[in-house]
Amino acid sequence: MIHPIILCGGSGTRLWPRSRAAAPKPFIPLVGDNTLFQATLARCQNREIFAAPMVVAGQSHLDHVIAQSASLPDIQIIVEPTAKNTAPAIALAACRLPADAIMLVCPSDHYIADQAAFVRAAQAASKLAGDDWLVGFGIEPDRPETGYGYILQGEEIAGGYRIDRYVEKPDQTRAEAFLEEGCYSWNGGIFAFRAGAFLRELALHRPDMANAVQQSVAQGTKDGPIFHPEPQQFGKIDGESVDYAVMENTRHAAMVPAKMGWSDIGNWQALRDARPSDERGNAIFGRGEMIDCTNVMVDSDGPRVSVVGLDDVMVVVDGDEILVVSASGAQKVGTLTGAKSG
Amino acid sequence: MIHPIILCGGSGTRLWPRSRAAAPKPFIPLVGDNTLFQATLARCQNREIFAAPMVVAGQSHLDHVIAQSASLPDIQIIVEPTAKNTAPAIALAACRLPADAIMLVCPSDHYIADQAAFVRAAQAASKLAGDDWLVGFGIEPDRPETGYGYILQGEEIAGGYRIDRYVEKPDQTRAEAFLEEGCYSWNGGIFAFRAGAFLRELALHRPDMANAVQQSVAQGTKDGPIFHPEPQQFGKIDGESVDYAVMENTRHAAMVPAKMGWSDIGNWQALRDARPSDERGNAIFGRGEMIDCTNVMVDSDGPRVSVVGLDDVMVVVDGDEILVVSASGAQKVGTLTGAKSG
Numbered sequence: 001m002i003h004p005i006i007l008c009g010g011s012g013t014r015l016w017p018r019s020r021a022a023a024p025k026p027f028i029p030l031v032g033d034n035t036l037f038q039a040t041l042a043r044c045q046n047r048e049i050f051a052a053p054m055v056v057a058g059q060s061h062l063d064h065v066i067a068q069s070a071s072l073p074d075i076q077i078i079v080e081p082t083a084k085n086t087a088p089a090i091a092l093a094a095c096r097l098p099a100d101a102i103m104l105v106c107p108s109d110h111y112i113a114d115q116a117a118f119v120r121a122a123q124a125a126s127k128l129a130g131d132d133w134l135v136g137f138g139i140e141p142d143r144p145e146t147g148y149g150y151i152l153q154g155e156e157i158a159g160g161y162r163i164d165r166y167v168e169k170p171d172q173t174r175a176e177a178f179l180e181e182g183c184y185s186w187n188g189g190i191f192a193f194r195a196g197a198f199l200r201e202l203a204l205h206r207p208d209m210a211n212a213v214q215q216s217v218a219q220g221t222k223d224g225p226i227f228h229p230e231p232q233q234f235g236k237i238d239g240e241s242v243d244y245a246v247m248e249n250t251r252h253a254a255m256v257p258a259k260m261g262w263s264d265i266g267n268w269q270a271l272r273d274a275r276p277s278d279e280r281g282n283a284i285f286g287r288g289e290m291i292d293c294t295n296v297m298v299d300s301d302g303p304r305v306s307v308v309g310l311d312d313v314m315v316v317v318d319g320d321e322i323l324v325v326s327a328s329g330a331q332k333v334g335t336l337t338g339a340k341s342g
Numbered sequence: 343m344i345h346p347i348i349l350c351g352g353s354g355t356r357l358w359p360r361s362r363a364a365a366p367k368p369f370i371p372l373v374g375d376n377t378l379f380q381a382t383l384a385r386c387q388n389r390e391i392f393a394a395p396m397v398v399a400g401q402s403h404l405d406h407v408i409a410q411s412a413s414l415p416d417i418q419i420i421v422e423p424t425a426k427n428t429a430p431a432i433a434l435a436a437c438r439l440p441a442d443a444i445m446l447v448c449p450s451d452h453y454i455a456d457q458a459a460f461v462r463a464a465q466a467a468s469k470l471a472g473d474d475w476l477v478g479f480g481i482e483p484d485r486p487e488t489g490y491g492y493i494l495q496g497e498e499i500a501g502g503y504r505i506d507r508y509v510e511k512p513d514q515t516r517a518e519a520f521l522e523e524g525c526y527s528w529n530g531g532i533f534a535f536r537a538g539a540f541l542r543e544l545a546l547h548r549p550d551m552a553n554a555v556q557q558s559v560a561q562g563t564k565d566g567p568i569f570h571p572e573p574q575q576f577g578k579i580d581g582e583s584v585d586y587a588v589m590e591n592t593r594h595a596a597m598v599p600a601k602m603g604w605s606d607i608g609n610w611q612a613l614r615d616a617r618p619s620d621e622r623g624n625a626i627f628g629r630g631e632m633i634d635c636t637n638v639m640v641d642s643d644g645p646r647v648s649v650v651g652l653d654d655v656m657v658v659v660d661g662d663e664i665l666v667v668s669a670s671g672a673q674k675v676g677t678l679t680g681a682k683s684g
Contacts, residue, residue: 017648289678289679289680291671291674291677291678292671292674300664302662303659303661303662303663303664304662304663304664304680305664305665305666306359306663306664306665306666306667306675306678306679306680307665307666307667308665308666308667308668308671308672308674308675308678309667309668309669309670309671309672309674310655310666310667310668310671313652313655313666315664315666317645317664319645320644320645320646321645321646321648322642322645322646322647322648322657322659322664323647323648323649323650324647324648324649324650324652324655324657324666325648325649325650325651325652326650326651326652327651328651329633329634329650329651329652330650330651332633332634332650332651333648333650335633336631336633336648336650337631337648338631338646338648
C-alpha cells in the first residue's frame with residue numbers, strides 16, 4: 001500500500017486575486033468543478049493501491065481541509081503548528097507512520113491531467129522507495145520553462161534513474177539547452193519514501209530538524225483524526241524544503257520519469273494553459289466578449305469583461321479587485337500590493 | 343461678434359462603457375474636471391468676441407444641456423426633432439440667426455488644449471466667413487492618422503486657403519504620404535459661416551433639405567430659451583453631414599490652419615493621449631497599480647485595477663462593465679455587444 005501524504009502549504013499569491021488568504025489556491029475550483037485539493041485526494045482514491053490519505057496543513061487551512069474531505073472518513077490530518085516548509089512537514093507524517101510504510105508526498109495544489117500515468121509513476125516510485133531510494137518524480141519537459149527547478153538524470157537503476165543533481169531555475173538559454181539535451185526533467189515536488197529511510201536520511205543531514213520533529217510528535221496530542229504536534233519543539237526548527245534538506249544531500253536520490261500532463265498552476269499563465277480554450281486559444285469563464293483576441297483568458301466572478309485586440313493576456317475579476325496580466329508578467333503578480341495584503 | 347453653434351450629436355459608443363446612452367460622451371468628465379460640453383462652452387465665453395452660444399441637441403440630451411449650462415443665462419437651445427446629422431442641425435441654427443451673423447460651428451465632444459490658438463483660428467475663420475467663404479478648420483497633423491478625414495489645401499487667399507478637396511479617411515500608407523507632403527490637414531469638424539451664405543449654398547446643393555429646415559423653423563415653437571422646430575417637416579429630411587451636403591460641393595470652401603492641441607477624443611486611445619500621464623506613459627484614474635507597464639491607462643469608477651507586463655492598453659471599469667482594449671483595437675469598441683446595447 002502507498003500512503004498519500006498531501007501537503008497543504010503555500011499561499012498561492014501569484015493567483016491573486018482569485019487565490020486569497022481566506023480562500024487559498026488548493027481550496028478553490030481552478031480547473032473544472034473540483035478544487036485542486038479535492039482532485040489530489042481523488043487521484044489517490046483507489047484503496048487497492050493507496051492507503052487512507054494523511055494531510056499536513058496549517059491551522060488556517062484546517063476548515064477547508066475538513067470541509068473538502070468530508071467524503072473520506074478514514075482521512076488523517078496533521079496540523080503544522082507553524083509553517084516550516086516541506087522537509088519538517090514530511091517528517092511529521094513520517095513520524096506518524098510505521099517505518100516500513102511507503103509515503104507518496106503530493107502537493108495539494110498541482111494539476112495532473114493523466115490520472116493513469118500518475119498512478120503508474122506512483123507505483124514505480126513506491127517500488128524504488130521500498131528499496132530505500134528517496135524518489136522524486138521527474139516531469140518530462142515539453143517547453144523551455146524557466147520557472148521550475150530541474151533534475152539531471154543519472155545512471156539507470158531498476159525502475160528509474162539515480163539523480164545526478166538538482167539544478168536551480170535556469171535562464172532562458174539554459175532552459176532551452178536542457179530541453180535539447182533530453183536528460184533534464186522538472187522537479188515536480190512529488191516524492192516517494194519509505195518512512196524509516198526518510199527519517200534516517202533526515203537525521204543524517206539535518207539532525208536538529210529530525211530531533212525536533214520527533215520530539216514534537218512524541219509530545220503531540222490527538223483529537224479524533226486530527227493530530228497536533230507539540231508547537232514549541234516544532235517552532236524551533238529552521239524551515240527548509242525537502243529538496244535542500246534531504247534530496248540534494250542524500251546518496252540515495254532517485255527519480256522516476258513521469259509524463260502525466262502535470263502543471264503546478266504556479267501563475268495565471270499556467271492556469272490558462274491547463275484550462276480548455278477555443279481554437280484561437282481564448283477562454284471566457286463568467287461573462288465576457290472578445291474581438292480580435294488570441295490566447296486571452298477572461299475569468300470574472302461578476303462583471304462582464306469585454307476585450308478587444310489583445311494577445312496572451314489574462315483578465316481576472318474577483319470582488320473589487322481586477323487583474324490584467326500578460327503571460328510574461330504572470331510571475332510578478334505576487335508582488336502586487338493587493339496580493340501581498342491577501 | 344461670433345455666434346458659437348454647439349452641436350450635441352453622436353453617441354460616443356467607442357468610449358463605452360464610460361459613455362453610455364444615459365451619460366453620453368459630451369456630458370461626462372473625460373479630460374479634467376469639466377465635461378467636453380462644458381469645456382466647449384468655456385472656450386467661447388469671452389463676450390467681447392463671442393455672442394451667447396446656441397446649442398443644437400436631441401431631446402435625449404436636453405436635460406444634460408440644461409444642467410451643464412446653468413451658469414449661462416443667455417444660452418439658446420434648439421431641440422432637433424430627430425437626428426439628421428450635421429447639415430440640417432447647422433441649418434436650423436442658421437435659420438434662427440440674422441443673415442449676417444457669423445456662425446462658429448463647434449462639436450460639443452472635442453478636446454482642444456490650446457484655448458488661445460482656438461480663439462485666434464476662430465477669429466481668422468470668421469473674418470473669411472464675413473467675405474462669404476465657407477470655412478473649415480484644418481487641423482495640422484502630427485501623426486499619420488487613419489481615423490480622420492483630410493483636407494487638401496489649395497490656393498492661398500487672404501487669411502487662409504481655398505480647399506482643393508476633401509479626402510476620405512486614408513489607409514496607413516496614404517496617411518504617411520499626407521503627413522510627408524505637408525499640404526494636408528485633418529478635417530476638425532469646426533466651421534465658420536455667414537448664416538445667409540450657408541443657407542444660400544445649402545439651397546443651391548440641397549434644395550429639399552434647405553426648404554424643409556426653413557419650413558420646420560417657420561412652424562416651430564418657442565419655450566423660453568428652447569426652440570422646437572416643427573417635427574414633421576424636419577422628419578422628411580435625408581440626414582447628411584455638412585461635409586457631404588455643402589463643403590464638398592460649394593465653390594467657396596476655404597480653410598484656416600489650426601494648431602491647437604485638438605483631439606476628437608474619438609476612442610479610448612485618443613482619450614488616453616489627451617490625458618496626462620507619467621514618464622512611462624502610464625496613467626491611473628481611480629484605484630490601480632502597475633508593474634512593468636508602458637502607455638497603459640487605467641480608468642476605474644470603483645474596483646482596484648492591477649496591471650502587470652502590458653504595453654499600450656487601456657482598462658476601463660464602469661459599474662458592472664469592464665473593458666480591456668489595445669490601442670490598435672480602440673476603433674472597434676463600438677461594435678461590442680455592450681456598446682451596441684448602450
